[in-house]
Amino acid sequence: MNPTIKDVAKRANVSIATVSRVLNNLGGYSDKTKQKVNEVIRELGYQPNAIARGLINKRTHTIGVLFPNVSSAFSSDILQGVEDYAHGRNYSIVVCNTDDDGKRTLKYLQLLREKQVDGIIFSSSVLKEEYYEAIQAMNVPVVLVSSESNYATVPYVKVDDCLAACDAVEYLIGKGHRKIAMISGGKEDVLAGSPRVDGYLRALQKHQIPFDSRYLVYGDFRFESGCIQFEALLQTVPDVTAVFAASDEMAIGVLSAAYKLGIRIPDDISVIGFDGVQLSNMVVPPLTTVSQPLQEMGKIAAETLIRSIETGETAEGIIVSHSIVERQTVRTLT
Amino acid sequence: MNPTIKDVAKRANVSIATVSRVLNNLGGYSDKTKQKVNEVIRELGYQPNAIARGLINKRTHTIGVLFPNVSSAFSSDILQGVEDYAHGRNYSIVVCNTDDDGKRTLKYLQLLREKQVDGIIFSSSVLKEEYYEAIQAMNVPVVLVSSESNYATVPYVKVDDCLAACDAVEYLIGKGHRKIAMISGGKEDVLAGSPRVDGYLRALQKHQIPFDSRYLVYGDFRFESGCIQFEALLQTVPDVTAVFAASDEMAIGVLSAAYKLGIRIPDDISVIGFDGVQLSNMVVPPLTTVSQPLQEMGKIAAETLIRSIETGETAEGIIVSHSIVERQTVRTLT
DNA sequence: CTGAAAGCGCTTACAG
DNA sequence: CTGAAAGCGCTTACAG
Structure with missing residues (x-):
């Protein structure tokens, strides 16, 4: 099995509390201890267990992202924006392909709840009341991308x-x-x-x-x-x-x-x-x-969501600006 | 806060062990108890905490999928196949966009290890030795899609x-x-x-x-x-x-x-x-x-990986067949 | 500066 | 059929 904090503690002749402290840079230990602990960590190839951590912190650093169709060019571009920003902030993304199906969406929402995700990004689909209720029950922030809802409190990122x-x-x-x-x-x-x-x-x-x-x-x-x-x-x-x-x-x-x-x-x-x-x-x-x-919208959504997760504030809706890209399929009529 | 197994137990006048049993269909309780417990679960809107569960079971029902570029049409199609099959088997997918960058890939691998994923799908990229070592250290199965490696033991799904x-x-x-x-x-x-x-x-x-x-x-x-x-x-x-x-x-x-x-x-x-x-x-x-x-390859990869996770057997490499799709960009020369 | 202990929400022998 | 208790791998007051 992979080494645990106990193995590190034993090998470094300190308590697990101390190991935990140096792991989290909390201070409250001598330089010598820190050195020793870090050395053992390297020796053992120790990696903290995020699951155990999550259980205590009630934070999993994971975001659920729901798309009606992940493999569409549209969703892909948004996903890339979300993923990239989230990764930079040390969050992981779990993707859900709802097929725009009510049952499937609800099942995903339940799954995400069980997995204790910290927040949800809901893309390109109407946020039905039952979805909204499910998310409310989870008690985590949500942001809509390329979507909007009547529930005044749900932030969104979309164009006009x-x-x-x-x-x-x-x-x-x-x-x-x-x-x-x-x-x-x-x-x-x-x-x-x-x-x-x-x-x-x-x-x-x-x-x-x-x-x-x-x-x-x-x-x-x-x-x-x-x-x-x-x-x-x-x-x-x-x-x-x-x-x-x-x-x-x-x-x-x-x-x-x-x-x-x-x-x-x-x-x-x-x-x-x-x-x-x-x-x-x-x-x-x-x-x-x-x-x-699209990519930018994904990024903004992730940014908004993570801010909401970390500060507890509820975010505002955001209208991003569109632009006309002139290429070669429109001709001037004379 | 969301209700826990304790809340259910208290309200149903049973021990948490019993609640756990009915939750997991383990048997060993009267029908009456089962009814009561299920009733309370519904009342409270209780959902088990997969994180706590994962800590004990050492299974997270999560798979990490690495792509050089998630938003490419190629990756999207594979992802869809993976996601769909995995979801059917009750596994979640966390997507990682490596940009085909060594550092980024390694960082992701570390992240996936910390998050205790049950297995890894590695797509469309060379499995460098350092990646392979990182995965070995994680002690989880991996399958390559549209890729292959010299390390004899790594299963793959690809065309010839x-x-x-x-x-x-x-x-x-x-x-x-x-x-x-x-x-x-x-x-x-x-x-x-x-x-x-x-x-x-x-x-x-x-x-x-x-x-x-x-x-x-x-x-x-x-x-x-x-x-x-x-x-x-x-x-x-x-x-x-x-x-x-x-x-x-x-x-x-x-x-x-x-x-x-x-x-x-x-x-x-x-x-x-x-x-x-x-x-x-x-x-x-x-x-x-x-x-x-592509979609099929994603599906096969997920299938192979999950089998490997659940049985502990290491899988074989699989060559899937390609086909020529005749459309309109080739003309017969006469 | 450091450790013992409680606890996060579960599962699983063990005992009855 | 049921419950008390240990334990998964961590973090965090608390005490020294």
Whole structure:
């Protein structure tokens, strides 16, 4: 077995209390003792047991992070930001893939509670009441990323989806487009669905472009739905000149479908995405998009959460700023 | 504070030993006692403390997973496979992003040791001797994914890189190509670098195509290097008709660079990638590639590791099979 | 400067 | 069928 603090104490001829003190730099021992103890620690290759420590301190230095889909480009980017910051602060991350499923989420929350995580980051999903209650029962802070909730006390890190969508559409309008379609995410999605539709509507209104419901279709943020909805759009409103997709993945679906159909982007139709995942820069043609600083958001979430854990203060919601990344899928209409 | 086993015991008028028994379904109590205890557990919303449990059982039901780059499409896919299987078996995953950096990796290994993880999955990186020693010292099983090592005892899950590369190149040859370039990964990379180059060489040799070193260039598996190396290739060997990239990301870089240069894929030049990440199906044109079953590999790794943890047996290495996914970036030369 | 002892929340022989 | 007690590997008053 691995050596314990007892082994170190015995070998160094001191008490375990003393070993613990030098381990934690608490002071209250002679230099000689310290030397001796450290020497033995090295000899034995001793490492403190964080589990035992956690039992006493009631701190595990572990954070649970829940994603609807860890392997999506979107989640990956956030995860990287979270992980990197947390690691710098000596916290570990346990990842949970909820599949956006209620039962699964609840099971994870229970698991995280049993494992005594110090806090929770909840990403890209609606914080249902039952989740909220479960987290309340755990008695640990939570922060939402790319999400928001009605429970006033839950801090979040997100962009202003309505404004960002409005900017995207105004960008298109600025380039001379009027026949602008939108491929939204889920119709019922109050997070990234309806707010972005509102932004679309607001932009049209601002520029006196009448809204025609045939130009608004619904996907589910994923690639395939982008392909499908774009084709549908082409049937119903063939005169469309630009498409605003509520996610990069769907925008990439549009690119893919267009390629298959022999439609040239941006020559025939312009496309703007939403998210700014790393991928958006790799596709052909490079995608113009409204970028969220995903990695940064992950970092801020981790930062906020850890502060909350360590000070006990509850944090505020934070709106981070989006930006339009101009690449090559939007053409100026003349 | 959250209720403990003591609170339950007191309220149910039994000893904590009894509560523990019903908690763990150990038998040795009357039905009436069981009812009562379960009732109190529900009333109090009691959840056992996995930390306390772990201290005794010396099992944390936690697995550490190390990736050089969590947010890459490649790692994401593996992670998803690992997470999903592990969750089904009631294990949690703590993710570590090593940046392929020695110090960082070692620090993580130490952290995982302190946190008493039950096992380790080490992905897509060379298991350096110092890592191996650190893991040995932890006294837990490890399995490598998309990696391999000289230490005979370390199980792995991977494809046969040499064979897969050979198949890719033979596929190109079968389509009539002779002027086949390869963009390899790192020159020094013994995992996914040299074995794939060997496969390339073997395929040429099998078909009596003389090897010309100008057709072999080196990237680093990432997107940008694909762009750069493709442009370089065009300078030195403009007569090239097909490119084999040792990763999908680099292949996508080729697509991107080709688009910029006005070169049509596959009309002017054919491209085949390696990995089969989800992304390869989203790009334009859809990428033909040698696919590794990444998610499946993650699953197998988790399965192997957990078996090893629970039985104490050391596992064997496993070669999984690759397959060529034909899409639209390779054209038949006539 | 140092150690004995209590305790964190559990599990597990042991005894009855 | 049930409970008292020891113990997992630590930390932290408390006493000296």
